Amino acid sequence: MCGITVRVGDGDAVAELLGGLENLEYRGYDSAGIALQNDVGVSIVKREGRLDHLREELDSGSLHGSIGIGHTRWSTHGPPTDENAHPHTDCTGEIAVVHNGIIENYRELREELQADGHVFTSETDTEVIPHLIESGREEGLSPERAFRRAVDVLEGSYAIAAIVDGTDAVFATRQGSPLVLGRGAQKYFLASDIPAFLEHTDEVVYLKDGDVVRVETEGYTVTNVDGEVVTREVERVDWSPEDVGKAGYDHYMLKEIHEQPTALRQTVRGRVDSLSNDVDLEAFPPGTFSGIDRIHLVAMGTSTHAAMYAESLLTENGVDAGSYLAGEYATAPPPAGPCTLVIAVSQSGETADTLAAVRSIQGTDVRTLAVTNVVGSSLTRECDGSVFIRAGPEIGVAATKTFSSQVLTLSVLAERLVRDITGHSIENTGSFFEALSRMPGDVQRLLDDSSARSLAEKYLGSDAYFFIGRNSCYPVALEGALKFKEITYEHAEGFAASELKHGPLALVTSETPVFAIFSGGDDDTKTLSNVKEVQARGAPVVAVASNSSREAIEQADDVLLIPDTHPVLSGVLANVQLQLVAYHAANELGRAIDKPRNLAKSVTVE
Amino acid sequence: MTDITTAVVLAAGEGARLRPLTRYRPKPMMAVANRPIIEYVLDALLAAGVTDVVVVVGHQRTRIQDHLMQRYPAVDVTYVRQHHQLGSGDALVQAAESVPEEFVVVNGDNVIDATMVRETIARYQGSDVAATVAVARSDSAHEYGTVCVENGRITTILDREGGDAHGRINVGVYVFEDTIFDALERTTVRSGELSLTDAIPYLSGTVVPAVPDGVWYDPAYPWDLLRITEQIQSAHPELVSEGDAFVRIDDSARIHETAVVEEDVLVGPGCDISAGAVLRAGTCLGSDVRIGANSVVNRSLIGAGTTVRASATLCDTVVGEEATIGEGATAPGGPGDFVVDGRLHCNQQLGSLVSDRADVGANVALSPGARIGPDARVPHGNTVGESLTVETGVVR
DSSP states (O other), X not given: XXXXXXXXXXXXXXXXXXXXXXXXGGGOOSEEEEEEEETTEEEEEEEESSHHHHHHHXXXXXXXXXXEEEEEEOOSSSOSOTTTSSOEEOSSSOEEEEEEEEETTHHHHHHHHHHTTOOOOSSOSTTHHHHHHHHHHHTTOOHHHHHHHHHHTOOEEEEEXXXXXXXXXXXXXXXXXXXXXXXXXXXXXXXXXXXXXXXXXXXXXXXXXXXEEEEETTXXXXXXXXXXXXXXXXEEOOOOGGGGSOTTXXXXXXXXXXXXXXXXXXXXXXXXXXXXXXXXXXXXXXXXXXXXXXXXXXXXXXXHHHHHHHHHHHHHTTOXXXXXXXXXXXXSOOOOOTTEEEEEEESSSOOHHHHHHHHHTTTSSOEEEXXXXXXXXXXXXXXXXXXXXXXXXXXXXXXXXXXXXXXXXXXXXXXXXXXXXXXXXXXXXXHHHHHHHHHHHHXXXXXXXXXXXXXXXXXXXXXXXXXXXXXXXXHHHHHHHHHHHHHHOSOEEEEEGGGGGGTGGGGOOTTSOEEEEOOSSTTHHHHHHHHHHHHHTTOOEEEEEOTTOHHHHHHSSEEEEOOOOOGGGHHHHHHHHHHHHHHHHHHHTTOOTTSOTTOOSSOOOO | OOOOOEEEEEEOOOOGGGTTTTTTSOGGGOEETTEEHHHHHHHHHHHTTOOEEEEEEOTTHHHHHHHHHHHOTTSXXXXXXXXXXXXXXXXXXXXGGGOOSEEEEEETTSEEOHHHHHHHHHHHHTSOOSXXXXXXXXXXXXXXXXXXXXXTEEEEEOOSSSXXXXXXXXXXXXXXETHHHHHHHHSOOBTTBOOXXXXXXXXXXXXXXXXXXXXXXXXXXXXXXXXXXXXXXXXXXXXXXXTTBOOSBOTTOEEOTTOEXXXXXXXXXXXXXXXXXXXXXXXXXXXXXXXXXXXXXXXXXXXXXXXXXXXXXXXXXXXXXXXXXXXXXXXXXXXXXXXXXXXXXXEESOOOEEOTTOEEOTTOEEXXXXXXXXXXXXXXXOEEOTTOEEOXXXXX
């Protein structure tokens, strides 16, 4: 997981490259570097650590050039050091390359190149690329042909950009890793993600796998795998750069938590009609899913918890559904056939494990459906259909609003699936639809009244934090724990409430607060028994519950109150409280909330 | 002369005279003609050439931040926080580090147009003065305080209670130099508040009035929200236009073919209007409002996310956000009598007031003058009498 930026055009590139890297820092931040094409050849500056280190180095103003490539790295091969930072060069220092992804056959290539006398200076897989280009140049190939030949021998997933001394152009390609082109006034950009150049242009070209693009100040040319010149449509993105500003909040995460009422309104708008109890998914009219008898939900991380949520809703209503970690699904896929629908859930639509799961069934007659936030992402191009969660850009590495939007999108989709497959509606349709429509307001109410901050402060310094729930509140327990560990670095685990006494109970002491999530439904009674079990071991219990779980509220040591809603949707609200608990605990501990250590926003390596 | 491109928007106050509507949303977020007041302010500033906006936030500040980031994503907005509501002068002090030498200051809770800003800036730039204060002639100077002008210079601005009923009033649009911060330091705090207007006499240079020929409305009381909505729709439709087009009914709203929507009705995005519903003149529905079958809504403002169930009747009513009006509930029109700030306001054209998230049960009858507080729950079949305020909580 890394981020690439490229800038070609009039004027100096340094500031715009750095700005682009800053906007991509969420993709990784072990080290960063840039390479520039200028009068004296190819100049490179790279530094281990945060982007600030690189910025300090460049502040001297010594480096200039109108064509440049930049990189922010999240280590996969070799530790984060100056040497392992990108860009990497060939033996002569005339060719510089940045790369996102993994070159799977780099060992063989490296050995071959070393045998030919090439000298390597880093431990990265990337370094083979400039040396491959170099050997093509030695044979007299033009820079573009040398680049293309180098790319032809690479195996794996990658997005690559290269500059070659003496040529006023950048060569780039993608295969399984994201790369988009931005068309500005008298300048062009390439990047792993749109926010990198959004402040300069909203005109975007999505490159396809295998495309090679040559970008010059005068324009760009895209050629496909066969070397034929092709036209890729220029699209306009409707995000603006300030969509990714902090709007007066201290962290993107808190801003994004507060954006949930708006995001959820966009998610359900036009899709849910609570007056006539109907759903409207334009691309999927009634009957779309007739004939499906089994659903596999594949996802990773937070998206997995949204997938589990949908699984619980679907199975409860008579649909055979199972959720899988996409990484596991890809290596050991369960049986699937023409009546199976695979729903791939990924915020970015670029999650490598999830793409691998989808690819593992490509070429079979299994139908695939993407549920994602990003229009034009790889997942949408590889699945048969797409449903967008419409949450808007999310920058904080810890997913917040996109989880809520995923759950609501999947809930609307579930109603369509349940009707098409079973012929019935989701149980209690009326109140379910009403609750869906009210969800944005309920989240706002919760945000206005939450006591999560004082509660987080109260339990700071505990040995560990446990989260329990059952049914649809089980994925919320997992998500609550994930959020907590991601940004506080404290030990946090989520369990199915029923599982507690089968092992985890051994960890419970008076120093391990337990967050118990109540749906307000029939299963509350059992979760209440589990609460008493942990209280008997001295653990303080925080009930996350609405006023309809009165017994739970009376039994618990502390309460995070959620508005009354349909039991199936209580988990969405409970999760918002747990987001706030994690945020305030991490803030109190002074953690890098938006960029937690070792983590990246969308994980584009398997 | 350099252009003035920075403005401070004072948006930290609650707007106590609009209570209980303001529990969760500060006055700048109250909607008139279906737009929060602060949107008119931002539009006016941007059209007058302001590029950098500093918003002083306080009461329920995240509501303002959340809204502006969504509505004005491309505008450079800096937020500064006033932790305690200690007056307009104290609010401006919070912005001291965020402004250049010369800047505009506007109230974030009054409706203005670009002319107000432009002409106030022009008056400032046309002469060598320390500050310019926009004033207007008004019949309600006792509400706002009189601006005393001698020889074309402002000497003092009197308190609300002081001065004549007829006179020049301060409409809350100013141009200052950064010397205002020194003046504010020398200004006496009165009744716990540091007032911006109190600092005027302490400015070392001349302070002159501007008399811009623009739009200015202060929706001070709940009934003003209805009145000003009508005035904007009839006299200044350009203020609620999207680009060139005047959008009455948002494209994403779904209206049943048998529903009746009269002229001068605004319907926001995502609304659902069921069969047989009637929306009469002067009605505004915020985003995602649901109107049930055969309900009649007449000259009423309904906030975002609110559900009005079947066969309800609302007239001259202001309903907040995310509220529920039950089946067959009725709220007949004004005039109603309301007590605000200990003063009785008789015969106001407002029937009743339902705050954010209130739940008015089926067949509840609201009498003129009834006020339902935020989160309040009125069980079905009850009658809420005249001038009765139902506070937060459950009425049994």
